[in-house]
Amino acid sequence: KAGVTQTPRYLIKTRGQQVTLSCSPISGHRSVSWYQQTPGQGLQFLFEYFSETQRNKGNFPGRFSGRQFSNSRSEMNVSTLELGDSALYLCASSLVPSYSTAEAFFGQGTRLTVV
Amino acid sequence: QKEVEQNSGPLSVPEGAIASLNCTYSDRVSQSFFWYRQYSGKSPELIMSIYSNGDKEDGRFTAQLNKASQYVSLLIRDSQPSDSATYLCAPEGGGYQKVTFGTGTKLQVIP
Numbered sequence: 001k002a003g004v005t006q007t008p009r010y011l012i013k014t015r016g017q018q019v020t021l022s023c024s025p026i027s028g029h030r031s032v033s034w035y036q037q038t039p040g041q042g043l044q045f046l047f048e049y050f051s052e053t054q055r056n057k058g059n060f061p062g063r064f065s066g067r068q069f070s071n072s073r074s075e076m077n078v079s080t081l082e083l084g085d086s087a088l089y090l091c092a093s094s095l096v097p098s099y100s101t102a103e104a105f106f107g108q109g110t111r112l113t114v115v
Numbered sequence: 116q117k118e119v120e121q122n123s124g125p126l127s128v129p130e131g132a133i134a135s136l137n138c139t140y141s142d143r144v145s146q147s148f149f150w151y152r153q154y155s156g157k158s159p160e161l162i163m164s165i166y167s168n169g170d171k172e173d174g175r176f177t178a179q180l181n182k183a184s185q186y187v188s189l190l191i192r193d194s195q196p197s198d199s200a201t202y203l204c205a206p207e208g209g210g211y212q213k214v215t216f217g218t219g220t221k222l223q224v225i226p
Contacts, residue, residue, distance in 0.1 A: 035216075041218075042216065042217070090158055103149055105160075105161070107158060108157075
């Protein structure tokens with residue numbers, strides 16, 4: 001079956017702009033989690049959506065937001081981009097909410113570079 | 116807040132040796148644990164899960180869990196250069212908490 005699809009794969013934006021990233025989970029999976037990964041910080045949890053509802057949120061500023069649609073596809077938006085937002089953004093799909101399991105399947109990620 | 120600690124490495128082992136990767140966690144709620152492998156420039160992939168105390172073997176991989184000590188490990192026997200990657204430990208969220216990944220241990224298998 002198809003895996004987790006993230007688009008776009010690469011993105012270059014200018015400081016102050018906003019960006020929207022997309023994640024299509026594995027068919028049948030209703031949970032989508034988003035992570036930011038940088039070399040010095042590892043995987044940092046952004047938020048999780050399950051059945052269109054945000055279930056958990058990490059310690060990121062309000063510039064980071066997300067949503068999930070009825071078909072479980074999810075989008076993540078970052079407004080007023082800063083240089084420090086440059087990172088690999090990963091989404092992970094799972095059948096049930098992550099508080100029930102840490103079994104997840106990751107997309108290939110979106111590499112965001114802010115200049 | 117769940118804390119997960121891993122030695123960042125790099126852990127260097129010669130080809131054919133046993134690589135031992137360790138992970139400690141701070142809370143007692145988590146009941147199951149997952150190991151992910153992440154190759155450089157790639158996304159993490161799930162390689163092992165363990166749900167009860169003791170050992171679980173899958174091919175060259177063995178996961179060990181000790182809930183009393185809040186410790187989980189991953190052993191890789193007959194290490195191969197293709198095992199060179201960063202290994203992430205993730206306890207199950209539990210108690211409506213989100214999944215917390217360790218920062219990962221970088222393993223280098225030297226041919």
